[in-house]
Amino acid sequence: MGDHTQNALVYKAFCDENRLLIINQLSLGERCACDLLEKxxxxxxxxxxxxxxxxxSGxxxxxxxxxxTYYSLNPLGCLSAVDELRKIVSPKESTASSCVCE
Known part of the structure; x- marks a missing residue:
């Protein structure tokens, strides 16, 4: 899977209120599906x-x-998601603009 494809899967995981609630519950530790359903x-x-x-998303x-089935946060997957987001939003050296709008 390419970097952009994997990044899209990760960001999709974070772009839903219910998934954020699930992630929040999993940040407290491993949970079975029945616990997640209740919460x-x-x-x-x-x-x-x-x-x-x-x-x-990993x-x-x-x-x-x-x-x-018991679910938990994958520490390596979470660190990878943070690192990729940092790469995307970090300032980069730019080359001269070739904008022709003027």
């Missing part, structure tokens, strides 16, 4: 949709124990 007040299918996006990890 975020969404349906099971909606939670599954959001968890799929969060897992695909900022959340999952582990299965029997029929239960």
């Amino acid at each position: 975020v007040s969404i349906s099971q299918s909606t939670l599954s949709h959001h968890m799929g996006i969060l897992l695909e 900022i959340v990890s999952a582990r299965k124990v029997g029929k239960w």
